[in-house]
Every structure is written in structure tokens, then in C-alpha cells.
Amino acid sequence: MRIAVDAMGGDNAPKAIVEGVVMAAKEFNDIEFILYGKEDAIRKYMTDETNIKIVHTDEKIASDDDPVRSVRRKKNASMVLAAQAVKNKEADALFSAGNTGALLTAGLLIIGRIKGIDRPGLMPTLPVVGNDERVFNLMDVGANADTKPENIHQYAILASYYAKFVRGVKKPTVGLLNNGTEENKGNDVTKRAYALLAAEPEIDFIGNVEARELLNGVADVVVTDGFTGNAVLKTIEGTAMSMMKLLKAAIYDNGVKEKIGGALLKNGLMDMKEKLDYSRYGGAVLFGVKAPVVKTHGSTEKESVYFTIKQIHEMLESHVIDDLVTYFETKETPIED
Structure with missing residues (x-):
């Protein structure tokens, strides 16, 4: 499992994001984390690099940026690069505590809706x-x-x-x-x-x-x-x-x-x-796109990051997105067993 992480999103980034990822990496050794953001700022809070990779970028989407414009223009923003990794099958899920509107836009425009879903929901x-x-x-x-x-x-x-x-x-x-x-x-x-x-x-x-x-x-x-x-x-x-x-x-x-x-x-x-x-139950899922896209609160601390990663792990283990793709594209897979 590979999770693309917007390490620069949120009020307490990158500290809370990195510390939460390190917590989760100790428990979930079947996950590879790809952190997108400013490398020196990320490494400042890294106490263990096991199963953690950093992709450097100086650009990020701020909380007050216009969602659609920022996703389209800031091609090297940490959130955009993380979403692009999911689209390119370099990662299986996207996690961010950043600009909610921008994350919704990235999920829709970059990762894309499941065929048959009119409007994904949060x-x-x-x-x-x-x-x-x-x-x-x-x-x-x-x-x-x-x-x-x-x-x-x-x-x-x-x-x-x-x-x-x-x-x-x-x-x-x-x-x-x-x-x-x-x-x-x-x-x-x-x-x-x-x-x-x-x-x-x-x-x-x-x-x-x-x-x-x-x-x-x-x-x-x-x-x-x-x-x-x-x-x-x-x-x-x-x-x-x-x-x-x-x-x-x-x-x-x-x-x-x-x-x-x-x-x-x-x-x-x-x-x-x-x-x-x-x-503590995880983040809000943008449900209806082709991969797990999960948003946690902007003021999140490391514990919330950990719980959200645990939630993403459960989603990936359950293959729920794959089942939904089959259901909505073929209308043949029932909810009941």
C-alpha cells in the first residue's frame, strides 16, 4: 500500500503531519508513505524514515487560495503532486489536512470520478x-x-x-x-x-x-x-x-x-x-472518486493524522473503491452478500 501525503497542508504542517505519519509507519509496516513538501522542513520532524519517502517541492496551496485556480496553476504544489501520484498509480490513496476546496477539486479534476457517479460527496x-x-x-x-x-x-x-x-x-x-x-x-x-x-x-x-x-x-x-x-x-x-x-x-x-x-x-x-x-475516527472521505481521498481537520494534531491513516489502511484493505467501481460501472454487484 502506498499513501501520498500532502505534508504541507494544514495549520500545523509539516510538524503534525510528519509526526503522525511516523506514528502510523511504526504500526502499519505494509504502507509506504510518500510525503510531498519542503524537504528540509519535513526532515526536521522525522525521527524514523522507515517506509517513508520524501518528494521535495517548495510550492503549496494556502488555506485562503482559490480552490480551482490554485489546483490548475500551482502544478508543483504538494497537494497537486500527491493527487497526480494517485492518478498515475504511483500511490493508492491521498491524504491532506489542507484547503478543503482545493482537495475536492484535486480529487475531481486530477484523480477523477467513478464512472456513473454524478457528484462525489464528503x-x-x-x-x-x-x-x-x-x-x-x-x-x-x-x-x-x-x-x-x-x-x-x-x-x-x-x-x-x-x-x-x-x-x-x-x-x-x-x-x-x-x-x-x-x-x-x-x-x-x-x-x-x-x-x-x-x-x-x-x-x-x-x-x-x-x-x-x-x-x-x-x-x-x-x-x-x-x-x-x-x-x-x-x-x-x-x-x-x-x-x-x-x-x-x-x-x-x-x-x-x-x-x-x-x-x-x-x-x-x-x-x-x-x-x-x-x-479519532479518521478524516472525511471524498467518496465517489477513483481512489481514497481523505481530508482531516486543518488544525489537526499528530494523533488525528494517525487515526486518519488507520482509516485509509482499512479502506485499502477492504478494496471498497474497487467494489464501487464495479457496482456503478456494471450495476451488477449488489451491496448485500
Whole structure:
């Protein structure tokens, strides 16, 4: 397995990226890592070079660069070179913590869509509160602001494949994010998407689900348009951070009893913080392109890089992309065994 890594993407690059890769390389000796970026900056954080190769370039795509223009004009940018390596079969997957729009563009323009996929979507794995064994996938969270019902239908098939073959869910349930559970709820897009999903025999569609039930594990897969999905994802992120701030304020801004109680609850609060941090489940997958393209948060630390590489390793081991190519190009490979 070979993973092309944009070593210069993200707020904490290349330090966090390199340190995370070194962590992963110690565990996954069947992966060769190809790091694209400024060689002297990368080597500064290299403590072990086993199974790690560096391809030098001084050019990178900044967080505020225009996505399409930067991918087309910055031919030697670390992200672009990494994507080109995947296209040329010199690497099997692409990882970056850089400019999300640019990564989506590189995935689409350089690596390319799977034949039959209209619009690939961005899909993270999120926690289920109160159940350490369960997670769910949400798709799309921002690759496409304007989404057709047919796109949401494809998201359900894509995400079900992922849930089954990568996460190991035997029969993943699929819910459609809506403003009510009744069949007639929603706008024209969700109503038409509901009809397509209900008629699809290759998924286990359970109907409409509400946003307030997402973290309760209402479904293994939840599909929606990219605008709504992005807003929901950022609401979950913001709520988790606000909750931790409120709890800290309640403990440290009050009396001795509260501080003692806070000390007793410290381990429990840390466990809760980790549970709500979805980066420990890996990055967001640009699903629907011809190879794994995975994006982790721009402010990622080395631990998040490690978890994302673990996720990519699982994707490559499962051959999920190959199965999807077969399904959408021939329409003969079912989701069910």
C-alpha cells in the first residue's frame, strides 16, 4: 500500500503531519508513505524514515487560495503532486489536512470520478453518544451545496458500502435527514430523494430522521445535501466545544465544593471530550472518486493524522473503491452478500 501525503497542508504542517505519519509507519509496516513538501522542513520532524519517502517541492496551496485556480496553476504544489501520484498509480490513496476546496477539486479534476457517479460527496464518521462501539456516517457535509435527489440516492449507496465493507456493519441502516420523520415532510428535494431511497432494494432505508437524533445512533448512515450536512457538522462541533467551556466555567468559576467535584469528574470529562472528537475516527472521505481521498481537520494534531491513516489502511484493505467501481460501472454487484 502506498499513501501520498500532502505534508504541507494544514495549520500545523509539516510538524503534525510528519509526526503522525511516523506514528502510523511504526504500526502499519505494509504502507509506504510518500510525503510531498519542503524537504528540509519535513526532515526536521522525522525521527524514523522507515517506509517513508520524501518528494521535495517548495510550492503549496494556502488555506485562503482559490480552490480551482490554485489546483490548475500551482502544478508543483504538494497537494497537486500527491493527487497526480494517485492518478498515475504511483500511490493508492491521498491524504491532506489542507484547503478543503482545493482537495475536492484535486480529487475531481486530477484523480477523477467513478464512472456513473454524478457528484462525489464528503463523508465523515461521527460518534454515537452512550455507545463506544457505535459510530455513523454522514454524507454529504460540504462537497456540493446544491444537491439533486439522485445525488442523495447515490450517497446512500456509497455510504452503505463504506459502512459494510470498512466499518463491518452487516446490514447498515440508512436515514434521510429531514425536518420531521413523516414521509411527507421536507422540501421538494427531500421528498423526491425519499421516494428514490424507499424504492432502492440494495439499502436498508428506515425513512426520515431528525438532526436531534443523530448522535443517538438513529441510523448507521445518514444522507443529506451538502449545505445542510455542513451546517449540521459544524453545529455538532460547536456544541461539543461550547459544552466543554460551560462545564469548565461551572467548575472553576465557583466555590471549593465545585472544584473538588470537578477534580473527581476530570477523567470522565476527558472521556467525554474524546468521545465527541470525531477526528479519532479518521478524516472525511471524498467518496465517489477513483481512489481514497481523505481530508482531516486543518488544525489537526499528530494523533488525528494517525487515526486518519488507520482509516485509509482499512479502506485499502477492504478494496471498497474497487467494489464501487464495479457496482456503478456494471450495476451488477449488489451491496448485500
